[in-house]
Amino acid sequence: xxxxSARKLVSLVAALAVVVVACGGATGETGEQPTLYVDLSDxxxxxxxxxxxxxxxxxxxxxxxxxxxDLKVIKTDAAPDQLPYDQGAxxxxxxxxxxxxxxxxxxxxxxxxxxxxxxxxYVLICxxxxxxxxxxxxxxxVK
Ligand SMILES: [Cu+2]
Numbered sequence: 238x239x240x241x242s243a244r245k246l247v248s249l250v251a252a253l254a255v256v257v258v259a260c261g262g263a264t265g266e267t268g269e270q271p272t273l274y275v276d277l278s279d280x281x282x283x284x285x286x287x288x289x290x291x292x293x294x295x296x297x298x299x300x301x302x303x304x305x306x307d308l309k310v311i312k313t314d315a316a317p318d319q320l321p322y323d324q325g326a327x328x329x330x331x332x333x334x335x336x337x338x339x340x341x342x343x344x345x346x347x348x349x350x351x352x353x354x355x356x357x358x359y360v361l362i363c364x365x366x367x368x369x370x371x372x373x374x375x376x377x378x379v380k
Contacts, residue, residue: 271297271348273377275361277306277341280371282361288378291356296349300341306363306373308349309337317360317374327366335359356380 272293274285277300298308312333313320321330336351356379363373 269295271295278302280373282373282375291379294351294354298347303343305340305342307339309362310335311360317376328364329369
């Protein structure tokens with residue numbers, strides 16, 4: 238009898254395929270570790286750092302809520318609660334937006350890569366209608 242039956246080989250290959258898929262899902266597309274983690278909830282944006290160095294910034298976004306939220310990076314010297322606002326749309330006007338992801342589903346994690354983040358002051362917001370005024374804004378400094 239051969240040490241490896243075809244049947245054993247098939248189940249081994251299947252097991253390896255599962256491991257590869259699991260690893261791909263856990264580390265994301267690039268496998269690059271985030272420089273900054275941002276936690277989203279109803280209705281809060283919580284970065285794990287107040288200051289990040291300029292250059293390539295990988296933001297690991299985790300939406301802990303059950304509803305979808307956005308994460309947008311706005312370059313501005315305005316205070317987080319003083320961004321230009323469109324009352325009719327119930328949204329921030331997004332002047333100075335440098336990066337963002339919309340409609341991150343509840344429970345999902347996403348990676349947002351900003352190729353070259355310039356030094357300065359930023360505000361992280363969710364711009365789903367109404368969410369900014371409910372408190373979804375947080376300052377971030379790049380220096
Ligand atoms: Cu939101």
